[in-house]
Amino acid sequence: MSDKIIELFSSSSQANEQELQAAITNRVAELLESDIELLMSFLYRLDILEADIDFIMNKQSEIPISEGLGKLIFDKQLERKNYREQYKQTPIEGWDGW
Numbered sequence: 001m002s003d004k005i006i007e008l009f010s011s012s013s014q015a016n017e018q019e020l021q022a023a024i025t026n027r028v029a030e031l032l033e034s035d036i037e038l039l040m041s042f043l044y045r046l047d048i049l050e051a052d053i054d055f056i057m058n059k060q061s062e063i064p065i066s067e068g069l070g071k072l073i074f075d076k077q078l079e080r081k082n083y084r085e086q087y088k089q090t091p092i093e094g095w096d097g098w
């Protein structure tokens with residue numbers, strides 16, 4: 001989505017959750033203003049449930065939409081990261097010889 005967000009997720013230094021969520025929320029707010037179709041495309045590609053998106057955008061009013069969608073994105077990325085760590089594959093011995 002944004003170079004800063006990608007850098008925060010992939011950096012070796014641990015960025016705190018609040019900083020990551022703020023960066024994602026800011027980018028979501030920008031896309032809500034300028035290119036909602038692109039935002040929806042990102043949400044689809046991240047496999048965020050349509051029911052969750054609908055709830056944030058239409059049925060709740062306690063938090064701003066950008067913050068709610070940002071939280072959904074953050075949670076999904078955290079879930080993916082944890083899944084990768086849980087099922088990490090060890091390199092195949094001798095694979096470099098091919």
